[in-house]
Every structure is written in structure tokens, then in C-alpha cells.
Amino acid sequence: xxxxxxxxxxxxxxxxxxxxxxxxxxxxxxxxxxxxxxxxxxxxxxxxxxxxxxxxxxxxxxxxxxxxxxxxxxxxxxxxxxxxxxxxxxxxxxxxxxxxxxxxxxxxxxxxxxxxxxxxxxxxxxxxxxxxxxxxxxxxxxxxxxxxxxxxxxxxxxxxxxxxxxxxxxxxxxxxxxxxxxxxxxxxxxxxxxxxxxxxxxxxxxxxxxxxxxxxxxxxxxxxxxxxxxxxxxxxxxxxxxxxxxxxxxxxxxxxxxxxxxxxxxxxxxxxxxxxxxxxxxxxxxxxxxxxxxxxxxxxxxxxxxxxxxxxxxxxxxxxxxxxxxxxxxxxxxxxxxxxxxxxxxxxxxxxxxxxxxxxxxxxxxxxxxxxxxxxxxxxxxxxxxxxxx
Amino acid sequence: xxxxxxxxxxxxxxxxxxxxxxxxxxxxxxxxxxxxxxxxxxxxxxxxxxxxxxxxxxxxxxxxxxxxxxxxxxxxxxxxxxxxxxxxxxxxxxxxxxxxxxxxxxxxxxxxxxxxxxxxxxxxxxxxxxxxxxxxxxxxxxxxxxxxxxxxxxxxxxxxxxxxxxxxxxxxxxxxxxxxxxxxxxxxxxxxxxxxxxxxxxxxxxxxxxxxxxxxxxxxxxxxxxxxxxxxxxxxxxxxxxxxxxxxxxxxxxxxxxxxxxxxxxxxxxxxxxxxxxxxxxxxxxxxxxxxxxxxxxxxxxxxxxxxxxxxxxxxxxxxxxxxxxxxxxxxxxxxxxxxxxxxxxxxxxxxxxxxxxxxxxxxxxxxxxxxxxxxxxxxxxxxxxxxxx
Numbered sequence: 014x015x016x017x018x019x020x021x022x023x024x025x026x027x028x029x030x031x032x033x034x035x036x037x038x039x040x041x042x043x044x045x046x047x048x049x050x051x052x053x054x055x056x057x058x059x060x061x062x063x064x065x066x067x068x069x070x071x072x073x074x075x076x077x078x079x080x081x082x083x084x085x086x087x088x089x090x091x092x093x094x095x096x097x098x099x100x101x102x103x104x105x106x107x108x109x110x111x112x113x114x115x116x117x118x119x120x121x122x123x124x125x126x127x128x129x130x131x132x133x134x135x136x137x138x139x140x141x142x143x144x145x146x147x148x149x150x151x152x153x154x155x156x157x158x159x160x161x162x163x164x165x166x167x168x169x170x171x172x173x174x175x176x177x178x179x180x181x182x183x184x185x186x187x188x189x190x191x192x193x194x195x196x197x198x199x200x201x202x203x204x205x206x207x208x209x210x211x212x213x214x215x216x217x218x219x220x221x222x223x224x225x226x227x228x229x230x231x232x233x234x235x236x237x238x239x240x241x242x243x244x245x246x247x248x249x250x251x252x253x254x255x256x257x258x259x260x261x262x263x264x265x266x267x268x269x270x271x272x273x274x275x276x277x278x279x280x281x282x283x284x285x286x287x288x289x290x291x292x293x294x295x296x297x298x299x300x301x302x303x304x305x306x307x308x309x310x311x312x313x314x315x316x317x318x319x320x321x322x323x324x325x326x327x328x329x330x331x332x333x334x335x336x337x338x339x340x341x342x343x344x345x346x347x348x349x350x351x352x353x354x355x356x357x358x359x360x361x362x363x364x365x366x367x368x369x370x371x372x373x374x375x376x377x378x379x380x381x382x383x384x385x386x387x388x389x390x391x392x393x394x395x396x397x398x399x400x401x402x403x
Numbered sequence: 404x405x406x407x408x409x410x411x412x413x414x415x416x417x418x419x420x421x422x423x424x425x426x427x428x429x430x431x432x433x434x435x436x437x438x439x440x441x442x443x444x445x446x447x448x449x450x451x452x453x454x455x456x457x458x459x460x461x462x463x464x465x466x467x468x469x470x471x472x473x474x475x476x477x478x479x480x481x482x483x484x485x486x487x488x489x490x491x492x493x494x495x496x497x498x499x500x501x502x503x504x505x506x507x508x509x510x511x512x513x514x515x516x517x518x519x520x521x522x523x524x525x526x527x528x529x530x531x532x533x534x535x536x537x538x539x540x541x542x543x544x545x546x547x548x549x550x551x552x553x554x555x556x557x558x559x560x561x562x563x564x565x566x567x568x569x570x571x572x573x574x575x576x577x578x579x580x581x582x583x584x585x586x587x588x589x590x591x592x593x594x595x596x597x598x599x600x601x602x603x604x605x606x607x608x609x610x611x612x613x614x615x616x617x618x619x620x621x622x623x624x625x626x627x628x629x630x631x632x633x634x635x636x637x638x639x640x641x642x643x644x645x646x647x648x649x650x651x652x653x654x655x656x657x658x659x660x661x662x663x664x665x666x667x668x669x670x671x672x673x674x675x676x677x678x679x680x681x682x683x684x685x686x687x688x689x690x691x692x693x694x695x696x697x698x699x700x701x702x703x704x705x706x707x708x709x710x711x712x713x714x715x716x717x718x719x720x721x722x723x724x725x726x727x728x729x730x731x732x733x734x735x736x737x738x739x740x741x742x743x744x745x746x747x748x749x750x751x752x753x754x755x756x757x758x759x760x761x762x763x764x765x766x767x768x769x770x771x772x773x774x775x776x777x778x779x780x781x782x783x784x785x786x787x788x789x790x791x792x793x
Contacts, residue, residue, distance in 0.1 A: 229619045229622050229623065258665070265664075273656050274655075
């Protein structure tokens with residue numbers, strides 16, 4: 014009698030940052046943003062939803078813990094999808110529409126990775142509900158956006174643009190794929206998790222503080238659109254040098270605006286800056302911009318480079334990180350070349366290297382959008398409750 | 404036969420930062436800046452100049468080391484003063500004008516304090532030359548500026564405004580005293596030296612990089628004039644709360660612009676940010692903005708507060724710094740009150756305090772401009788060479 018769907022959705026990393034909302038309830042941004050979707054092998058949320066006439070109420074389990082379903086952002090998603098269904102079906106609303114839901118959602122990545130799981134989480138919830146109710150062609154990104162802004166970019170694979178839109182109701186603030194994940198296949202992504210005891214202000218609160226207090230944010234909003242256009246062109250041509258410079262500049266600009274808020278927001282720390290410095294010094298030593306970094310609202314660098322560079326550069330980073338523990342490296346295996354004396358002599362930071370406290374490196378690449386998973390991936394058991402593992 | 408003058412000149416700390424030049428040779432700034440001159444008891448440069456018909460050449464000793472006199476900035480000062488003399492005296496140029504000089508200059512503050520000694524150094528050189536040649540009424544700041552921009556602000560005591568000026572030749576880019584050092588007598592200043600192994604890009608190179616690459620600098624230049632006006636008003640009324648907020652915002656804005664340059668310039672480090680955080684948390688705990696910070700192009704905070712606060716706040720800072728070595732505190736003695744449990748409970752950073760590596764704290768106040776010192780202060784011995792101390 015019951016109906017069950019299981020889906021997965023990816024994490025995304027913004028290259029042109031979403032930083033600042035023009036509407037705090039509808040999660041409408043102050044600027045267009047652009048992201049890459051990461052491969053789901055190492056970073057994804059899986060969500061199973063079961064609808065049954067036997068469930069007395071709707072329940073939600075996140076990463077093994079039952080959570081309150083009354084949160085406004087969760088309700089935004091559920092009611093958004095239900096409105097789509099009503100519009101589509103008119104009088105012929107299916108019986109399942111009246112049934113309560115059991116929702117089970119888990120991430121396959123460690124929470125200490127400092128990755129915002131809200132993007133993949135709300136994207137997978139939105140996608141699962143749409144599949145449950147048989148929606149196929151609608152632009153779901155306007156729904157996912159109302160859970161977490163950046164979730165709208167996790168509904169597509171490859172390179173994704175979130176158009177800020179102009180309408181008051183947010184109906185045109187949605188995402189679109191610019192290039193698929195196969196467009197630039199040798200682009201590699203490394204999420205470097207550096208240990209940090211610093212507590213940071215959450216993104217929503219940080220964005221609000223910036224909008225209210227940063228004088229410099231205005232200038233960013235005047236120029237970020239042009240940078241986005243330039244970045245699309247660089248991606249189209251696979252011009253890494255241009256790509257890298259624009260990505261690093263946008264990240265630095267966002268963090269500059271954070272530092273300009275009152276009181277100032279500092280998401281990056283000394284280790285973050287040490288990685289930036291090594292990237293710039295390496296590029297300068299090579300005589301070409303071959304490595305790029307970007308930082309979300311936290312201290313962990315996301316590094317991008319073409320595959321041909323990764324052995325050299327990640328070997329250099331490992332040199333600065335000292336001996337790594339077992340399990341530091343996750344994801345796609347990457348050989349690391351111990352840096353040559355010649356290379357080290359060209360890296361000023363290597364003259365008196367300060368160790369960079371790296372906890373984990375996730376080696377990955379650009380990947381696809383949400384997927385429907387086969388029945389045996391279900392996170393819900395035959396009693397309608399979360400599968401208990403191990 | 405010879406003539407000797409000995410003078411001292413103070414250090415100054417910018418509250419509205421000088422950051423960016425419109426003319427790199429004439430050292431003309433992109434914006435007006437505003438500073439406080441610090442008391443000379445603990446922070447000053449003393450310069451003795453002797454002119455003698457017996458000297459075969461002009462020589463310079465800085466902090467005990469003979470230096471090259473051909474540096475463009477030194478020559479700017481010497482020729483600038485000589486032009487003033489020529490203008491003033493016309494045909495009646497004194498005989499001394501043809502004599503070579505021995506110049507001896509020393510700072511009384513440790514170089515590791517990270518203080519830019521160029522301001523007090525070029526100010527004292529300019530002032531000493533002017534006294535040697537009998538100049539009294541000229542605005543010497545246009546000359547001192549050509550040695551080091553911020554030196555023009557060290558020619559006055561108290562609160563000093565450097566007007567950027569409009570003329571191409573820089574003749575109107577000069578400083579003026581707004582309020583004397585007695586205007587706000589209970590204002591206290593603490594220079595906190597935190598240990599750092601980070602090498603930083605020098606100010607001149609940093610300013611150039613910002614002007615060439617920071618998109619956000621433009622916005623700063625549009626708004627910094629208004630902030631300066633507001634700050635003058637706050638100083639006039641001795642409104643500490645307003646004063647503190649504007650000073651912190653200007654410092655943060657300058658460092659934001661630095662972070663926005665390409666490659667980014669990071670002068671502050673984790674310890675700097677930890678001090679900022681403690682300042683904001685303390686202000687928040689007190690319910691009023693009673694402490695302010697400002698940072699030049701380096702990691703060391705300069706803290707300002709009214710005398711009534713200093714025992715409480717510096718006691719709190721000492722709590723975070725752990726046990727201090729002998730000799731950490733220099734300058735005006737300050738009692739430090741060990742923070743109460745009630746205060747600590749209101750300071751989030753105190754919940755799991757990370758030690759802040761403080762190397763030295765110089766406790767000082769606002770002070771006077773350059774002084775002519777008595778003959779027995781001379782740094783030149785009876786043979787015309789630097790006095791050798793113990």
C-alpha cells in the first residue's frame with residue numbers, strides 16, 4: 014500500500030559566492046552565484062521518503078536522530094512541493110497526497126569536514142518529495158532554495174548558475190546548469206580540512222551582519238555580476254588561468270566584506286592564509302596560475318587544479334602539513350610527489366615552514382545532480398522506520 | 404665653529420588610515436588621514452645634526468649603524484629643507500649652508516615592537532634640519548611627508564589631520580593639529596606586541612598592490628571622508644563610544660581592502676583577531692563601547708580606552724595572555740584587576756580560552772610634537788662622531 018522513494022543529492026561549492034540576502038524569509042540573494050557540483054562518491058546526502066496511510070503523523074530522522082518537523086525551512090519545502098502538485102493535478106490529486114510521511118536522511122561525509130550539509134540535505138529532500146508525488150518537469154530549485162539558499166544549486170550537476178531573480182515572490186530566483194560534469198573532466202577538487210577550535214558565526218547571521226554594517230558590500234554588488242560573466246567565459250573556454258584568478262578574487266572579496274562588518278567576521282585563520290600563500294607562491298614559482306582556492310564561511314580551503322598538477326601541488330601541501338595520519342586522505346587516490354629542492358627553493362614559505370594542521374583531505378571532482386536510487390538503497394525498513402546499521 | 408642641534412620626535416598611530424597613494428614619488432595619499440601622536444617618554448626618535456666646515460662629507464648613523472646618505476627619501480628631506488632656506492634667505496644664505504653634516508639618529512623603542520620608526524625618524528630629521536638652519540614658521544610637514552607619508556603627522560602633538568591636498572606638486576598635502584595632547588587627557592593607549600613569525604609585505608608595496616588590484620578600495624575612498632568628519636566630531640565632544648566605533652571600523656575596512664587585493668595581503672593573524680574578539684565581547688558584556696582597537700600594516704593591536712577602564716580591561720587581556728614574563732609591561736604603570744567570575748561568564752572567548760602570545764605591552768598616552776633637546780642630549784661627541792654608550 015505504501016510508497017517509497019530513495020534519492021541522493023550532491024554538495025556544491027560556490028565559485029562566485031552567495032553572500033547577502035535581499036529577502037530573509039524567502040532566501041532571495043543579493044547577487045547571482047555560480048557553483049560546481051561535487052561527485053557524490055564521497056559527498057552526498059541520501060534521503061528516503063515513505064508515504065503510508067498507516068502513519069499517524071509525519072516524522073523526520075536526520076543522521077540517525079529524530080528531528081522536529083515543524084521547522085519553518087522544512088515546512089517551506091513540503092508546502093512548496095505540495096503546491097506544485099496541486100497546480101499540476103487540479104481536481105485529480107492522488108490519494109497518497111493525504112498520507113503522512115516518514116523521512117530519513119543521512120550524509121556520507123563527516124560532519125567535522127565543515128561542509129554545509131544543508132545544500133545537499135534540502136536538495137535531496139526536495140528531489141525525493143518531487144519523485145514521491147510524480148513531479149518531473151518542474152524547476153524544483155525555487156523550492157529547494159526556500160530550505161537553504163545554496164540548496165538550489167545542488168539540484169544540477171556540473172557548473173550551476175543561481176540567477177538571483179527580480180520578482181518579489183522569488184519565483185524567478187532559481188538555478189540552471191551551465192555546463193555538465195563532463196565539460197571539464199580533468200578538473201580536480203580537494204577539500205582540505207584544517208583543524209580549528211575557532212567558533213564562527215553561522216552563514217545566515219553573518220550575511221545579515223554584512224548587509225547591515227559593511228560599507229564595502231555595496232561595491233562587491235556592483236562588480237560581482239561582471240566577474241560572473243567573465244567566469245562563465247573562462248569555464249566555457251576551459252581557461253584555467255583566468256578561471257583560477259576570478260575564483261580566488263571572489264573568495265577573497267567575500268572574506269574582505271566579512272572582515273569589514275561590525276563586529277568583524279573572520280572565517281579564515283592563520284592556517285587558511287598559509288594555504289593561500291602556498292598557492293600563490295606555487296603559481297608564481299611555476300610562472301602560471303595552475304592552482305586556485307576558494308573558502309566558504311569557514312577556515313577550510315577548497316583547492317582546484319587540473320589533474321596534471323595535482324601530484325606536484327598536493328605533494329607540496331603534504332610537505333607543509335608534516336606527517337599525515339592514516340585516513341587523512343579520502344576519495345579519489347592521488348599520488349603525491351615529494352617536492353624537489355629546486356621547487357622548494359622557489360617557495361618563500363618553504364624557507365622556514367610553519368606546519369599546517371591538516372586533519373583530512375577529500376580528493377574529488379565535479380559530478381552529477383540528484384539521482385533516484387534503487388529500492389535496496391532504502392533507508393527505511395519494512396516497519397516504516399529508519400534502517401539500523403551495524 | 405660647528406653648529407649642533409638635537410631634537411626628538413614622536414611616533415603616531417593612525418585612526419583614519421593612510422592606505423594608498425595617488426603619487427608614489429611625492430608620497431601623496433588617496434585620502435585624508437587622522438592620527439594621535441604618542442607620548443615621547445617611551446616612544447621617540449632622537450636626532451642630532453652637526454654642521455661643520457671640517458666635515459669632508461655628509462654622513463648618517465641610524466641606531467648605531469652608518470647608512471648610505473644617497474637614499475632618495477633622505478635626499479628629499481635635505482633638499483626640501485634647503486629649498487625652504489633658499490626661499491627665505493634669498494641672497495643672505497648663511498655660511499653654514501655650505502657645510503657638510505653629521506646626522507645621528509636613534510629610537511628609544513625596541514625594533515621588535517613592530518612600530519614603523521619611519522614616521523618619527525623622518526619627522527625628527529626634518530625638524531632637526533629646520534632648527535639647524537633657523538627655520539621656524541614654515542609648515543615642515545610637506546617636507547617630512549616626502550621621507551615617509553605618515554611622518555608628516557609626527558610634526559604635531561595631540562590629534563593630527565593630514566589633508567591629502569589637491570595640487571599635483573603636493574604643496575598642499577600637509578598636516579595640521581586639530582586638538583592638543585591635553586584635550587582628552589584620560590585617554591590611554593596600549594601597544595600590544597604579539598609574537599609572530601609571519602613575514603608581511605611592506606606598507607609601500609602593500610598600498611601599491613591594493614591600488615592596482617582591489618575593487619573594494621574604491622568604495623573606501625568614497626566613504627572615508629565622511630568617517631573622518633564624524634571622528635573629528637566625536638573627538639571634539641570626547642564621545643568615546645562614537646570614537647571607538649569609527650576607529651575600529653576604519654581599521655577593519657583597511658584590512659578588508661588588503662585582503663581584497665591580489666594576491667591578498669594579510670597583516671593580522673589569529674592572535675590579532677582573538678584580541679579584536681575580546682574587545683567586542685568586553686564591550687558587549689559592559690553594554691557600552693569602552694575599548695577600541697586599531698591595527699597598522701602588522702599583527703599588533705593598538706588599544707585605546709579611558710583611564711577608568713584600563714585596570715579592568717588590561718586585567719582581562721592579561722588573563723588571556725597567561726603568565727607574563729618580566730619586562731612585558733613598559734611605560735606608564737597600570738594596575739591590572741584579575742577578572743571576576745561574573746565578568747568571565749559574560750565573555751564567550753573565556754569559556755575555552757586560547758592563550759594569546761603577548762610579548763610586550765607599551766602603556767602610553769597622547770603626547771606632544773617634536774622638541775628641541777638641551778645640548779647635553781647630543782648624540783654627537785666632541786670629535787663629531789656618534790656618542791658610544793656603555
